[in-house]
Amino acid sequence: MTFSHECIVCIVNTGFSDAVMDAAREFGARGGTVIHGRGTASQEAERFFGISIQPDKELVLILVPRELTDPILYALYRAVGLKTPGQGIAFSLPVDQVVGLSPLSLGENEEKKTDGANP
Amino acid sequence: MNEQDTKKRRADRPEKKGGRTKRDGTLKAPKKLKLLFTVVDRKKAELYADLIAQYSVNLQIILPGEGTAKTETLRLLGLDDTARAVIVSVIRDDLAQAIFEMLEEKFETVRGGKGIAWSTPLTSAVGVAIYQFLSDYREGREDPAKTTERGKSK
Numbered sequence: 001m002t003f004s005h006e007c008i009v010c011i012v013n014t015g016f017s018d019a020v021m022d023a024a025r026e027f028g029a030r031g032g033t034v035i036h037g038r039g040t041a042s043q044e045a046e047r048f049f050g051i052s053i054q055p056d057k058e059l060v061l062i063l064v065p066r067e068l069t070d071p072i073l074y075a076l077y078r079a080v081g082l083k084t085p086g087q088g089i090a091f092s093l094p095v096d097q098v099v100g101l102s103p104l105s106l107g108e109n110e111e112k113k114t115d116g117a118n119p
Numbered sequence: 120m121n122e123q124d125t126k127k128r129r130a131d132r133p134e135k136k137g138g139r140t141k142r143d144g145t146l147k148a149p150k151k152l153k154l155l156f157t158v159v160d161r162k163k164a165e166l167y168a169d170l171i172a173q174y175s176v177n178l179q180i181i182l183p184g185e186g187t188a189k190t191e192t193l194r195l196l197g198l199d200d201t202a203r204a205v206i207v208s209v210i211r212d213d214l215a216q217a218i219f220e221m222l223e224e225k226f227e228t229v230r231g232g233k234g235i236a237w238s239t240p241l242t243s244a245v246g247v248a249i250y251q252f253l254s255d256y257r258e259g260r261e262d263p264a265k266t267t268e269r270g271k272s273k
Contacts, residue, residue, distance in 0.1 A: 005237065007156070007237060007239060017185075017187070021187045031187050032186075032187045033185070033186055033203055033205055034185040034187065035182050035183070035184040035185075035205055036183075036184075060187075061156070061158070061184075061205065063237055093239045094239055095238065096238055096240055097216075097219055097237065097238045098237040098238075099219050099222050099223040099235070099236050099237075100222070100223070100226050100233070100234050100235035100236055101235060
């Protein structure tokens with residue numbers, strides 16, 4: 001089942017939400033919401049993989065049209081992925097209904113979609 | 120009481136399936152659930168949480184969040200008011216349309232109450248009591264989706 005929009009969730013170290021939004025905006029995202037959180041990870045797994053997990057996290061929620069999901073996720077992987085100081089992970093959730101998006105943003109997305117189809 | 124009476128009583132007893140009673144012989148599937156995210160100004164979070172709670176919503180979490188500034192310049196000048204709240208609510212699928220219609224109307228009419236809301240399907244919940252709590256299922260009560268004005272699906 002496919003829907004018109006998806007919700008991208010990106011969890012990064014504190015202070016990297018701006019980097020997340022910069023990367024997402026580059027590919028057509030308009031805005032996001034940042035929630036502060038505290039990460040937990042298995043200490044044994046941390047030792048095994050040789051990484052350290054900073055506990056303070058920021059969780060960025062970005063609502064985007066479905067066709068923009070893949071490019072934005074890839075941009076996030078490159079900009080704030082696990083191999084970067086942001087140590088971020090990103091995934092998307094299906095969105096089956098949405099209200100509150102301005103008609104302007106919907107129109108802009110239509111334009112971007114057309115641009116993408118004819119590079 | 121003889122054995123025949125006992126059998127008859129058992130046959131007459133409403134059958135239970137997954138915590139839901141079959142009264143009229145028809146099988147009632149459990150109501151599907153959704154996770155509703157509502158992002159609004161932090162000052163309006165309680166208002167919206169109360170509005171959503173009227174639609175048989177028993178579990179809501181209000182998380183303080185920050186909106187992302189529209190431009191770097193506005194942020195540097197301190198002209199962006201980015202305090203937001205994310206309300207996460209577990210809602211019933213059959214009441215979702217009514218909730219979205221209510222939210223759409225409130226986003227347009229409440230001063231400073233502009234926001235955005237979306238829902239994502241919830242695929243599983245463990246435990247009958249938990250499910251009944253989340254879906255606000257109460258034995259013997261009429262379905263709020265059918266009886267109340269606000270619960271009517273258009």
